[in-house]
Amino acid sequence: MLVLGRTAVAVASLLALAGTAAGWTMLDRFQDSVTSSEVLREIPDAPSADDAATDILLVGNDSRTDAQGNPLPLSVLKELRTESTNGLNTDTLILVRVPHNGSAPTAVSVPRDTLVQVPDSRPEKANAVYGLAKRTAADGLRADGITDSSRVERESALAGQRTLVRSVQQLTGVRIDHYAEVNLLGFYEVTEAIGGVDVCLNQATSDKDSGADFAAGEQTIAGGDALSFVRQRHGLPRGDLDRIVRQQVFMAALANKVLSTGTLTDPAKLEGLMAAARKSVVLDQEWDIVGFAQQMQGLASGGVHFVTLPVADVGARDDRGQSIVTVDPNEARRFVDGLASGPPGQRPAGIAPAGAMRLDGTAHRQTPTEDSPTPPEPGTAATDTPVVPDPPPRISSTGIPCVN
Structure with a gap:
């Protein structure tokens, strides 16, 4: 199950609060009540912290528990359209690079089926690492008698x-400085709290696995419908890669709704956002949210660019016959390293973007400068590793990106 958007938007919601006088008070309250984890303490074999950016790993899981580990009631699971209790997947993995040079941050989506090397173990799909290690x-x-x-x-x-942090660090070559994890319940409640999000589909679509059942065109979705919208991958032309485009467009729309004046000046909506975050968010123990909000203030509105990690093959099979996405480790590290200078198109050319989108949902184009070489064509890179570009979505007459 995929629930992208809940993680980055949870952080965006906190940043949005920094724009109001009441927001600072609420951030303090949130800091005191949110669930924390020692996830980043004494990680073995971690890359150097001096990598020119603050790196945040955003994780969305399909846990059937709240942030404190309490099982969700069956009535809630029915609302979430996921009553199964088998396993735990983290189908949402986003690495956010915040350059130290003041450039805009970049959010890098890692496809769920990306084959990653698990430390002290065998390669696994990225979305299975957390659950298998857990x-x-x-x-x-239990074997020890606990x-x-x-x-x-x-x-x-x-x-x-x-284990997930170590695997992502090995894949990308960067040290994770902060960690945020959000579960199904958080995404559901955030979208309900703000009154839904406007989306646009190129054609009608339905999928029994995700529960998706949508008409073509513009519509406002929240709660279970929002979950279905970002979960669907069956029936999409490019499968999971099209789903990532959906997720990025939805995340942008949700963040814009959170940052809108109507939300920021509505005490009930703000309280709803904070209540959802308290029940569903886990942060690393060392993360000072108030300090981070001060540092990031001004970057949240329109400043975050969304890209997808360059992939080599989306139709491969591993030795167990599982469908996987393969990534050239050197290309992945080169791509991520380049983002420390800013998003694609805001730094010297030479690294092919796998697709880039601004927070407002519009596609970003890389423009060569006189001092820069001509950027590679989409789908190519300096190492000749194929890059699957995310096609820019069609923009509707009302300015909403339309996706498959």
């Missing part, structure tokens, strides 16, 4: 988080 840790704790279910849940979740 299950292994839980089995080990029967306290709360302790097993807490310690196994930490093991899953840390």
